[in-house]
Amino acid sequence: MIYIPVISKDVYFNFALEYYLLTQKRFEQPVFMLWSTTPTVMLGKYQDAVSELNFNYIQDHKINVVRRYSGGGTIYTDTGGCQFTFIQPDVAGEMTFDTYLKTVATALQQIQIPAQRDSRNDLVVNHRKFSGSAQYRHDGYTLHHGSLLFDTDQMQMLQALNVDHLKLQSKHIASVKQRTINLKTLRPDLTNETFMAELTKQILACFDHVDTYELTAEDQQLIVALAKHTFADSDFIYGKTPKSQFVKKAYLPGGGLVQFNIDLDHGQITNLHLSGDFFGDIDTAALNTKLQGTKYIPAEVMPKLAEFLQQTPILGITAEDLTRVIFA
The missing domain is CATH 3.30.390.50 (CO dehydrogenase flavoprotein, C-terminal domain)
Structure with missing residues (x-):
């Protein structure tokens, strides 16, 4: 396992970092990262920004908008939450969430958070969601990433997104806030920083050997270029909107x-x-x-x-x- 510390809270840089590791760096060992970002809404690869986002609220509150290469739904995240990323050579040749979610759930259980798998890509506590995941493959590698709600501003999350009420009705739930939970309610003694540090420690403990890789100046230069020309580019973010x-x-x-x-x-x-x-x-x-x-x-x-x-x-x-x- 290779662990890459991420200091940046710039979501465009961090998504570009993922893509750079997947498409250019291509380590022969699995890679793990845990990172956070300033307030951001993340669109799934196939989603229509017009129907998903509250544009007025997003602009007024200076919330970033970014699009992933992976599928799945739109999420809101901020410095009260975090994102996990796994990248590895594709051994199975098929899309599966099991291994990654099991690793994260096991690590959370070690810090007294009784996480469980629920549905196709979620982690829950007491039937309330705190994590969703997505993944995609590229030229023999799989990238799996997901979000974790720890102390996320749930009111801002509700305001920034246009909630699909069909999804809520199908689960017999009145609101997103009712369906989700911040993990800080289970571990109020932790800050987001100490939570991320503990989670990183427990995830790395799941692997026999871990090497830490620090990004070089050349790495960072290439990542910045990717961020600017792809992930921060408005055509990439909004161009998926159909007629x-x-x-x-x-x-x-x-x-x-x-x-x-x-x-x-x-x-x-x-x-x-x-x-x-x-x-x-x-x-x-x-x-x-x-x-x-x-x-x-x-x-x-x-x-x-x-x-x-x-x-x-x-x-x-x-x-x-x-x-x-x-x-x-």
């Missing part, structure tokens, strides 16, 4: 009723029609032309709306108001 049509509508006090009919194609606005009972001389066709091709994220849309409204204002309505309607 979709939807309506956003709200009453803005002092401004009136506003409605947007929006068409998207792979994360870009292809058509946007504004209607309502507001007052102004706005040319809605010109607004559509202005926003066509814009990435469907608040940071891209709001400056264009502001520029447009400088020329043709709407009484009592700002660009920020319209942005909040579009991303509500």
Whole structure:
């Protein structure tokens, strides 16, 4: 086993680190890492960002958005939680979660957390979820990674994600908060840092021999490039969004009723029609032309709306108001 200490809390760097180890470094022994990140939502490989994310809340609270190469669902994580990563030569040739989840569960049991396997990729305590996992394979190697809730801000988790109520109903559960649990409730004596240190110690104890590998300056340079050009790239993050049509509508006090009919194609606005009972001389066709091709994220849309409204204002309505309607 090779253990790689991770100091970075930059999720783009850390996902790039995983990918670099998987595709370029390619150690002949299994690799383990445990890491944490600043507030982040992580999209699964096949997920639609528009339906999964509360864009207004994410922008207001400066939450990172990243996309994984692995499948599975969208998760929220922060410095109150952590992520585990295993990378190893692919001996089985098939996707299996068993070995990895067993290792993590055994390590947690050693620190008085009675973790158990539940469903296809979850770990639970008393039937409440605290960990989900995902994995993918590349050229003879398997990468398995997962999240752990220790002292995560669950209220922020609820606000940042658009919860799929079909999944909750299928489990007869009223809310995400009811379904999940922070492990700190079982070990209030630990901080997230001491929890990660104890967990790392117990996971490494599951292996006969462990070598520690420190990233070189060359490693870090290559990882930074991967982070910039792939994991932090908005086309990679939002480009998985398929063609979709939807309506956003709200009453803005002092401004009136506003409605947007929006068409998207792979994360870009292809058509946007504004209607309502507001007052102004706005040319809605010109607004559509202005926003066509814009990435469907608040940071891209709001400056264009502001520029447009400088020329043709709407009484009592700002660009920020319209942005909040579009991303509500």
